[in-house]
Amino acid sequence: MAVKLHLDTEFCSMTIAPSSSDKPRILDGKRTANAITAEVREAVEREGLTPGLAVVLVGDDPASQVYVRNKGRRAKACGFLSRQYDLPATTTQAELLALVESLNGDSKIHGILVQLPLPAQIDADCVIQAIAPDKDVDGFHYVNVGRLVTGAIGAALLPCTPKGVMHLIEQALGPDLSGKRAVVIGRSNIVGKPMASLLLAHNATVTVIHSRTPSPAEICRQADIVVAAVGVPGLVTAEWVKPGAVVIDVGINRVEDDDGSAQLVGDVDFEVVAPLASAITPVPGGVGPMTIAMLMHNTLQAARRQVAVST
């Protein structure tokens, strides 16, 4: 059974035909993310909605500050109400829970994102579970996880990174992955596990490999679709990839270049794997921008549902 999935039909018009040559197709996440953002903006105008997104940042980690600022910019570009809450690194769990509670009750706010990681004195899971499930635009609440795993995908808010990855896979292979073998490398709650569930919902035959898996390259080499999400720079080399596979790189690793400058690299050794792949995502400019675009799409979806309920 083909499952009608996470994105509205309006986004399906963007599916691009697979390349006919043996040159690998670079799946351009930046371009796709820009197109999705434009469609979200149009939908906001057409429907006369003002989705509200609250992003909560605790502490002053510079990387988190950059991400949060980018999310706010994108939200404004979509015509959303965008609010950012900056809390000190010394914030207590009770204070953070009180803010989440007030946002749960705020009818102007349809999506709540608490930026991770959180300082050590705060129990991140407890905070995530305090977010109203229908405002959980990260898709991390147990209710949304449960919806995804049971196949109630239409009711779920899906985690942004797996949802963005699925969109890129759809560009290469279409939405029905019947007969395809997918290997997910990594088993985190924010990428690996929901990614496996989403691929399964699209009828792929899914294997998850991780740090305790013997002969991972041998298993990965069977895959028509590889999603790498472990945070090990350049882990996936030529021996891991079957010629013609679709390779998605979720890794965002900051490493030092030969000349000592900082560089962003993925979990895939792009230089050696790209010539083998039928389609591949770059880092940067692949999955990362899609994550933010899907956050915008989730916030639109959340707003639509909350407005429908209240009218």
Ligand SMILES: Nc1nc(=O)c2c([nH]1)NC[C@@H]1CN(c3ccc(C(=O)N[C@@H](CCC(=O)O)C(=O)O)cc3)C=[N+]21
């Ligand atoms: N509650 C929560 N939700 C998140 O979704 C969440 C989070 N916490 N904590 C941190 C991670 C990380 N994350 C990224 C989003 C976009 C890029 C992105 O746009 N990357 C660009 C490059 C950015 C750069 O240069 O650093 C790219 O890959 O092209 C990266 C990483 C969301 N996260």
Ligand SMILES: [Mg+2]
């Ligand atoms: Mg990327």
